[in-house]
Each structure stands twice: as C-alpha cells, then as structure tokens.
C-alpha cells in the first residue's frame with residue numbers, strides 16, 4: 072500500500088506533524104512525504120496555466136509541473152497534515168490541490184459533466200491541531216473531504232484533531248495524548264492489531 076503524506080506544517084516544533092508521525096506508526100505501507108513548505112506547489116499564474124492547458128490538450132504530462140499530480144494519483148492512502156490556520160489550513164495546501172486536480176491526468180469529466188477519478192486513492196486521513204477551537208469542520212477537513220469525494224470518489228476518511236492548544240491554562244500534553252488515544256482507538260482493534 073502506498074501512503075502519501077502531504078505535510079502543510081510550517082513550525083519546526085509542529086504539533087500537527089508530531090501527531091501525524093504518531094499516526095504513521097499505525098499504518099502499514101510505503102510512506103512518502105511531501106513537505107509543502109520546502110517544496111512549494113506555487114501559484115497557478117497566467118503563464119503556468121497556459122502551459123498546463125497546452126499539456127492537457129496534447130495529453131503530455133511529462134513536464135515537472137505534473138510531479139505532484141502523478142505522485143498523488145498513484146497513492147492508495149493520502150494523509151493531510153494541516154495546522155488550523157485562519158479557520159481552515161495554510162494556503163500551500165490549497166495550492167497543492169490546484170496542482171493535483173488536472174483534467175486528463177488525475178480525473179476526467181464524464182458526459183454528464185461530473186468528474187471521474189483517474190487516481191488510485193481510496194482513503195484519506197486529515198490531521199489538524201488548533202490553537203483555539205475549530206469553528207466549523209467544513210472549512211478545513213470538510214473542504215478536503217469534498218475535493219476527495221467529488222474528484223476522486225474517496226468515501227473513506229478519518230479526521231483527527233486536537234484543539235485548544237494555545238489557550239492559556241490548557242494542558243497541551245494531555246490534549247495531545249487524548250488525540251493519540253483517538254488514533255489508537257481508530258487504528259487498532261480489541262486485540263491490539265492494526266485494523267485499517
């Protein structure tokens with residue numbers, strides 16, 4: 072099983088990344104991590120878009136600009152590690168989505184106008200930590216869930232979150248331990264075996 076970790080964390084001491092690392096100890100497979108802050112997807116400006124449109128027309132995806140999309144397309148499970156920023160997630164993650172959604176490569180449109188997946192992704196896991204409380208799950212996890220469902224027909228998802236980490240007086244260690252217990256409960260069965 073190919074597991075792709077899309078890491079949108081910035082801080083060297085990222086709690087989101089630490090929680091994701093814990094999660095990865097529960098998953099079996101080949102793990103590849105893409106660090107978006109080191110390996111920036113970049114904005115789709117006029118020049119890039121027209122280059123991309125031409126490549127799509129020619130059905131030629133050999134350019135480096137399609138590396139993110141090809142890597143995503145061949146994964147079985149995608150883990151998104153995304154701190155809660157400004158009610159959703161860091162903008163590099165949105166840029167990543169713009170890079171992977173390539174018509175003719177990772178999805179295509181059917182006659183009815185609905186996207187059909189050309190990728191092997193079957194499941195995604197979204198890990199986030201928040202300084203305060205997440206006001207709406209729809210703006211972060213929910214957005215990714217919609218992208219994964221509508222473009223890639225991925226119905227299997229897991230949402231891991233730890234909230235209130237920057238609130239004065241909160242016990243950060245305890246909150247993170249609780250999130251790890253959530254991970255244990257989801258990914259191990261009553262016999263202590265990995266179950267997903």
Ligand SMILES: Cc1cc2nc3c(=O)[nH]c(=O)nc-3n(C[C@H](O)[C@H](O)[C@H](O)COP(=O)(O)O)c2cc1C
Pocket residue numbers: 080081082084085086087088154155156157158159200201202203204205236237
């Ligand atoms: C640019 C930025 C925006 C943030 N926006 C929010 C926010 O809207 N709501 C909130 O509760 N916390 C917000 N925070 C706090 C982070 O969610 C919190 O510190 C989180 O645990 C950071 O994850 P990390 O430790 O993986 O970097 C923000 C932090 C930063 C740096």
